[in-house]
Amino acid sequence: MGSTMVTKEEIARLIDELKNNHQFDFSNYAEQSFSRRIDYVLTSYGLDSVDALLDRLRRGRLVPEKLVNDITVNTTELFRDPEVWINLKRNILPILKKKDAIGIWHAGCSSGEEVYSMLILLAEAGMLDKTRMFATDINTEILEKARAARYNYRLHNSYFDNFDKVMKFNPLNELEEIKVDYAKYFDLNSGESYFQVKQFLKNNLILRQHNLLSNNIFYKFDLIFCRNVIIYFNTELQNRVIQSFWDSMFTNGMLLLGSHESLAYLPIASKFENKMMRGCYLRKDG
Numbered sequence: 001m002g003s004t005m006v007t008k009e010e011i012a013r014l015i016d017e018l019k020n021n022h023q024f025d026f027s028n029y030a031e032q033s034f035s036r037r038i039d040y041v042l043t044s045y046g047l048d049s050v051d052a053l054l055d056r057l058r059r060g061r062l063v064p065e066k067l068v069n070d071i072t073v074n075t076t077e078l079f080r081d082p083e084v085w086i087n088l089k090r091n092i093l094p095i096l097k098k099k100d101a102i103g104i105w106h107a108g109c110s111s112g113e114e115v116y117s118m119l120i121l122l123a124e125a126g127m128l129d130k131t132r133m134f135a136t137d138i139n140t141e142i143l144e145k146a147r148a149a150r151y152n153y154r155l156h157n158s159y160f161d162n163f164d165k166v167m168k169f170n171p172l173n174e175l176e177e178i179k180v181d182y183a184k185y186f187d188l189n190s191g192e193s194y195f196q197v198k199q200f201l202k203n204n205l206i207l208r209q210h211n212l213l214s215n216n217i218f219y220k221f222d223l224i225f226c227r228n229v230i231i232y233f234n235t236e237l238q239n240r241v242i243q244s245f246w247d248s249m250f251t252n253g254m255l256l257l258g259s260h261e262s263l264a265y266l267p268i269a270s271k272f273e274n275k276m277m278r279g280c281y282l283r284k285d286g
């Protein structure tokens, strides 16, 4: 089934249904990626039209949360883009280290690999105990995976390579490499090719469902990760979501976007300073 099967009118009908009857607002999602996902959902449900999907939804034969879970794209990795994590060690951790307490929010955390990547960096730097980590996603099924923190490393053979690349970087002496054992943070089950994140990393972690488009967060954070999430939104929605991040950050708080994302084209850019590393934006006041 190709993307031409789904028309703009069908997409508009589906968006109206989800918005008016189920409080899920996809009206500002980037049109192309949304249509591609609907194509994918129709194929995986064995349906031939959006109307058939709407019919299922209206008859209560499809739970709206399940549909939302299937629409969202959840690709993520442990230490995705290793150079980002190396730069975090080099440039951002020393700033956070000076604080008595650290608040971090992972918005759109998917199955949690990036959340645990950050917790590992904090543990290595001796900063785990003073950190409160808050991780959210709209997709309830993927949050269960994040909670379980059990990952198949055969399916993702870059996981341990990325781990090694990031761990060996020594911010205090770049000529010297650090070797960290996987067993320090993971219980490995080589028979079944999975690893389980150790419990002590999760002690200060809260995982919650949260829709970036409909609920405000009333906490303030020192660092917000929102990587590879806003690419699915149109510019109006991106601006709105970034404004809500600005509201949830301390002055000089930092926002980290994905490697291919930028605020440059958004009106909200003037409220931030692009500093320290690529994709990292500091909240400016006044």
Ligand SMILES: C[S@@+](CC[C@H](N)C(=O)[O-])C[C@H]1O[C@@H](n2cnc3c(N)ncnc32)[C@H](O)[C@@H]1O
Pocket (backbone or CB within 6 Å): 072, 073, 074, 075, 076, 077, 080, 107, 108, 109, 110, 111, 114, 136, 137, 138, 139, 142, 210, 211, 212, 213, 226, 227, 228, 229, 232, 258
């Ligand atoms: C491609 S994943 C990115 C995961 C991770 N941040 C990374 O970069 O590896 C995008 C995530 O954003 C979530 N998402 C999409 N729309 C959202 C919304 N309105 N509110 C909260 N999360 C959303 C999806 O469920 C998905 O898990």
